[in-house]
Amino acid sequence: MKLHVENLSKRYGDTVVLKDISYTFESGKIYGLLGRNGAGKTTFFNCLNQDILCNGGTAYLDGENGKDLLNPKDIGYVLSTPIVPEFLTGREFLKFFLDIHKDKNNKSLDEYFDLVQLSSADQNKLLRDYSHGMKSKMQLLIHIISNPKVILLDEPLTSLDIVVQDEMKKLLKELKNDHIIIFSTHILEIALDLCDEIIVLNNCSLETVEKKNLNTKKYKEKIIKMLKEEKSND
Amino acid sequence: MIKTMYYSLKLDTYYAVNSLIYTLRKVSVFRDIFTEKAYQSKLLKFIIGFFGFLLSLFKSFASKVFYFFILFLISNYISNDNMPVFYHLFFFFSFMGLFLNNKLMNNSMKKYLCLNVFEMDAKSYLKYNLFWILVQNVVFNSICLYLLKVDWKVIGILVGIQFFMRIVGEAFDILYFRTFQKFWYDNYFLYFPILGGLLVCAFLPFKGIIITESIINLAFVIFFVLGILGLIYILSYENYQSLFKNVRSVERALASKDNGRDAITDIRDNDIVVSDSKLSNKNGYDYFHTIFYERHRGILLKNAKNNAILLGVIYVVLSYLCLNDLKIQSTVNQFFQSSFGWFVFLMYFINCGGVVTRAMFYNCDHAMLRYNFYRNPEVVVGLFKKRLKTIILVNLLPAFVMAFGNLFLMFITGDISIVPSLLMFIFLISLSVFFSVHHLVMYYLLQPYDRSNNMRSPLFMVVNIGLYLICYLFSRISVSMLYFSIAGLSICIIYTIIGIQLVKKVGPITFRV
Structure with a gap:
């Protein structure tokens, strides 16, 4: 399965954020989308998820059934600040979600909670009382259950403790074979540790950072150099 | 205090102007006129800010006029000789305002920004707010009473009573919080009897009971003394920074009504x-x-x-x-x-x-x-x-x-x-x-x-x-x-x-x- 993005453009007034972006993403890989703060990573995701209108371009999925325009239904969008309905308990939220996605799940409520390691006491707390990490887990969990073809992750690990980070990384690695996963971050170490391919949002365009025969240190230097070029072009 | 007042008003102006530009930019017709550069324009900020300031004064004045109008209507309804009833109502509603209209201890996002982010001096901020509240009260009350053709001597007494009541109210709020670490209105055993009692007193003219001019004069003297004591109490306390910290956490500021999330x-x-x-x-x-x-x-x-x-x-x-x-x-x-x-x-x-x-x-x-x-x-x-x-x-x-x-x-x-x-x-x-x-x-x-x-x-x-x-x-x-x-x-x-x-x-x- 492939996700083709063709000539995607977005500008706010006179400011161009994305300029004729064309790129092909494949399942089986986790793509690390790197860019400096304000480079347009979230805008790129919002365009794909059709949260905002683009000024041009298309995105389509090329799968077993041929080519189809990318539909928001095909996307699971995990936000950096997890937003969950705070009036529900974790257990109620998951039960509701399983009810409306009966066709997509084959596990029990408890099995899903085991997956993200949430204790039964925490399951019965209101989501408003969850910590940031617990909310992130819940958010990722429901995207795992809804099983979208494309998963967009907007800096989801940035403010999590290292144990939760590690659990989330394992989950994502398990998911990658059947999904197209694009993971945005501005933390290089997380990208290098988790992702199979690094792309940089550079001068309003996407560019792959080829690893070839470079060792990790040289690879890091190359990425930073590309990011600095973006700065000098600003 | 002057410096605090200047920055506080400037903050109000910037907030009002930027909110207005932001709102206007949501409408497609204005989007091309108000580009992002509009946020930088000092002239635009000055013009809109000036008119915004006048508008806010007008709104306060209009609400005061409306308040006086209602009191006047009620007094007219109760008796043909309406002015004594009006003075009666004015006195008791001002007395209720002493407990209800206090502002110095309120939470607001602006207060949070001024004190915690811009690190303004808490006492100067409080003094400026008290000064602004009192000035508005004196001016607006005087104009409204003058429009009702009240005698200047009576205007002086009534405006003076409300002036000192405001100080007493603010001092009471601070005193109560400092003593019990909570707001007085959270104590229902105080809240309902006090306000209920005053409300009953306010409507005594329906039963033909009206407070006399000499009682109002006596009240003026009492509130004059209490007001001076209250002012000394407010101004002699130094540690408003920590007092406000107890009152106002980030959550309270975020939840405050002026931030919309009430x-x-x-x-x-x-x-x-x-x-x-x-x-x-x-x-x-x-x-x-x-x-x-x-x-x-x-x-x-x-x-x-x-x-x-x-x-x-x-x-x-x-x-x-x-x-x-x-x-x-x-x-x-x-x-x-x-x-x-x-x-x-x-x-x-x-x-x-x-x-x-x-x-x-x-x-x-x-x-x-x-x-x-x-x-x-x-x-x-x-x-x-x-x-x-x-x-x-x-x-x-x-x-x-x-x-x-x-x-x-x-x-x-x-x-x-x-x-x-x-x-x-x-x-x-x-x-x-x-x-x-x-x-x-x-x-x-x-x-x-x-x-x-x-x-x-x-x-x-x-x-x-x-x-x-x-x-x-x-x-x-x-x-x-x-x-x-x-x-x-x-x-x-x-x-x-x-x-x-x-x-x-x-x-x-x-x-x-």
Whole structure:
């Protein structure tokens, strides 16, 4: 399965954020989308998820059934600040979600909670009382259950403790074979540790950072150099 | 203090101007005129800021004029020799204001920014605010009393009383908080007896009891002394920085009313537990909606219950007066015959659709609309129908009190015939349904809120102002109840049908964050 993005453009007034972006993403890989703060990573995701209108371009999925325009239904969008309905308990939220996605799940409520390691006491707390990490887990969990073809992750690990980070990384690695996963971050170490391919949002365009025969240190230097070029072009 | 005042006013100006530019830029016509560079324009900031400042002064003055007008109306109603009654009312309402209108200890996002982010000196900030409150009070009160042709000596006494009462009130607030580490109004054993007692005293003129000029003069002396002591107390305390820290955490500032997220969106602890029996047969969106309703029962029903109780009390009092006074009986009867449009205006105010949609947005939709499955057209329309039932049912409570109250009043004022009464009853119920539909339809079509719960849709504001004006105009129309009910009923039915169809067609596109 492939996700083709063709000539995607977005500008706010006179400011161009994305300029004729064309790129092909494949399942089986986790793509690390790197860019400096304000480079347009979230805008790129919002365009794909059709949260905002683009000024041009298309995105389509090329799968077993041929080519189809990318539909928001095909996307699971995990936000950096997890937003969950705070009036529900974790257990109620998951039960509701399983009810409306009966066709997509084959596990029990408890099995899903085991997956993200949430204790039964925490399951019965209101989501408003969850910590940031617990909310992130819940958010990722429901995207795992809804099983979208494309998963967009907007800096989801940035403010999590290292144990939760590690659990989330394992989950994502398990998911990658059947999904197209694009993971945005501005933390290089997380990208290098988790992702199979690094792309940089550079001068309003996407560019792959080829690893070839470079060792990790040289690879890091190359990425930073590309990011600095973006700065000098600003 | 001057420096603090300068920066505080500057902050107000920048906030007002930037909010205005931001709002205008949401409207496509203005987007090209007000580009992002508009935020940089010092001239624009000065001009809009200056007029904004004048407007805020005008708003404060207008509310003062309105307040005096109401007091004057009541005093005129009670007695032909109205001025002594007016002074009586002014005194006791100012006394109540001593407890209710205190501002120095209030939480606001602006206060938080000034003290915690910009690190202004807390005492200077407090002094500037006190100074500003007192100046406005003196000037506006003097002008209003002068317009009522009150003698200068009396103006001096009354303005002086309120001036010192304000200081006493602010000092009392600070003293109470410093002593008990909580606000005095959180103590219901103090709150209700004090305010209830003063309210009873305020309306003693109905029983022919009015405080004399010498009592008012004596009160002036007492409040003069207390005011000076209060001022010394306020100004001698130095540690406002830490006092405000106790009062004002980030959460309180965020939850403060001027930031939009007020108590209406908080879930009450009593509502957290939802009994299993209410959920046992529910699945999917039914389950979701039931939990939402149960957990927000307090928020959703509080306004409706309060309005129903208030209306109930008014109808009981009116019924009592009608049964004992033929003059009032005839006035009420005449009101039903010729000024029935007031009920449209009244129904507009008691409908709590706005409160419900805000709770829906802040506590539920702003999160759920981030998930693509929730934006599915069938889901949007399905949930809209469930919510419509809920919001209609909630608002029917005060509507039924009003409809039955009117029926009873019509019955005791001696002019009741079946068809007009029945039509009136059906019309009022339909009117309640109409406002419920309106609030929910506008919520789905214009989705007016953002995360901080501030309105973000200028169109929504325009529609609301328009609706307010239309309702107000209805109150000025003098038409017989029969024709009014027939016309009103027809409009309600047509609007409801069109509104629901519109949401079905356009809602899935417009209902987004």
